[in-house]
Amino acid sequence: MINKIKTEISHFKNQSHNFKVLTLTNLIYSIVLPVIDIFVAAYVMRSSNDPVKVVIYQLTIYTGIPITFFLNGYLLRKISIKTLYALGMMLSGVSMMVMMSLTTLDNTGIGMAGLIMGMSFGFYWANRDFLALAITNDDNRNYYYGLETFFYTIIAVIIPFFIGWFIEIYASLGDAAFAYKIVTGLVFIITIFASIMCYRGDFANPKEKKFVFFKFDPYWYKLLRLASLKGLVQGFLVTAPAMLIMLLLGKEGALGTAQSVGAVIAAVAMYIIGRKTSPKHRLQVFGVGLALFALAAIINGLLFNSVGVILFMLFLLLAKPLLDLAYFPIQFSVIDILTKKEKRSEFAYILNHEAGLYIGRLVGAGTFLLLAYSFSVEIALRYAIVIVALLQLLSYWVAKDIIKTGKIHNITEAKPVNNDEPNLTVPIVD
Numbered sequence: 001m002i003n004k005i006k007t008e009i010s011h012f013k014n015q016s017h018n019f020k021v022l023t024l025t026n027l028i029y030s031i032v033l034p035v036i037d038i039f040v041a042a043y044v045m046r047s048s049n050d051p052v053k054v055v056i057y058q059l060t061i062y063t064g065i066p067i068t069f070f071l072n073g074y075l076l077r078k079i080s081i082k083t084l085y086a087l088g089m090m091l092s093g094v095s096m097m098v099m100m101s102l103t104t105l106d107n108t109g110i111g112m113a114g115l116i117m118g119m120s121f122g123f124y125w126a127n128r129d130f131l132a133l134a135i136t137n138d139d140n141r142n143y144y145y146g147l148e149t150f151f152y153t154i155i156a157v158i159i160p161f162f163i164g165w166f167i168e169i170y171a172s173l174g175d176a177a178f179a180y181k182i183v184t185g186l187v188f189i190i191t192i193f194a195s196i197m198c199y200r201g202d203f204a205n206p207k208e209k210k211f212v213f214f215k216f217d218p219y220w221y222k223l224l225r226l227a228s229l230k231g232l233v234q235g236f237l238v239t240a241p242a243m244l245i246m247l248l249l250g251k252e253g254a255l256g257t258a259q260s261v262g263a264v265i266a267a268v269a270m271y272i273i274g275r276k277t278s279p280k281h282r283l284q285v286f287g288v289g290l291a292l293f294a295l296a297a298i299i300n301g302l303l304f305n306s307v308g309v310i311l312f313m314l315f316l317l318l319a320k321p322l323l324d325l326a327y328f329p330i331q332f333s334v335i336d337i338l339t340k341k342e343k344r345s346e347f348a349y350i351l352n353h354e355a356g357l358y359i360g361r362l363v364g365a366g367t368f369l370l371l372a373y374s375f376s377v378e379i380a381l382r383y384a385i386v387i388v389a390l391l392q393l394l395s396y397w398v399a400k401d402i403i404k405t406g407k408i409h410n411i412t413e414a415k416p417v418n419n420d421e422p423n424l425t426v427p428i429v430d
Helices: 002-013 017-029 033-048 051-075 081-101 107-135 141-172 176-198 218-248 252-260 263-276 279-303 306-342 346-374 377-392 395-414
Strands: none
Touching (some): 017 141, 017 176, 033 051, 033 176, 051 107, 081 107, 107 306, 107 346, 141 176, 141 263, 141 306, 218 306, 218 346, 218 395, 279 306, 346 377
């Protein structure tokens, strides 16, 4: 066992300097991600007891992200990518401070905090995606995302448990708001450490090229369809656990414990899958993730009680990392192909990809709000997740088509050209 651990450590050390710095930066920042993703939504639920406000908060976050992606493209011409990456991490703490300073959680205040958090995610993900694309290749991306997911899932065991019970203990003393403020201060400090680690990398800005395009190769639109389907459930993956547990159980301690149960198994499984799988296994991994999320949503819809919530959380702990482990390498492989074919900056595709995600997010959140206002919040929480989870199953066939088309392109690209023979290469067509 010890020798196996040494082998894995040695394998990590053999990676490039920037690979290690980016992984460690994301590792430090991942300490605060459960707080941002889960407990801010729980704070809104505790303070307002209104799941609709949580969805409004999420919608403003998702509105801020594409705006900031676009802004980031221009700022990269003047400002170091490390600075913008660090800014994204630190803005998450600023957003939480704004939220905690609100005396009344009205829609305006929630929207302001949400937009700032959206800017945080925009700067963070725009630059993180570019750096991950730049420092990895198709052969080691499964390992990169498997390693990241392993750390994220381990942290998802520890942080939610302690934060949840810390807040609940303070709540029993009558001062939950003060506990949230302490957590916010710790978040800000951790983002500073993550930013310092980021500056140890030798990260280069994208080459200055045009990054706004409205017409792409037909192959790209296949990925946009996949992105839209992914966006359908993103909001629910983040806020659904907090809304369900705070509504049905009503305590942060239960929320933290539910997040932690089963996460160790998930962490080990994700590392092994990332380490041992290759590009040919991505579709199978993706399909299992989709099936697990659909199963989680159906169980929650049928039971809609404390047992249903716990089972929903357990399946989600496996489904989300499986989906990410397969999705990002698929996305990056498409970008690798099209940057060579269309001679465009990688950031042009990263920016446009966000538009696809945003469309899906609007439809997913809109489905929840429509059911909540037309029927009830309970109906929305019970059935909106089922609707989007079943729709997302279509992603399997979209991903299958993307992978098949990518293989055709790689074969034709590798084929030697004989100028004396007619060109029989197969173009990428929709």
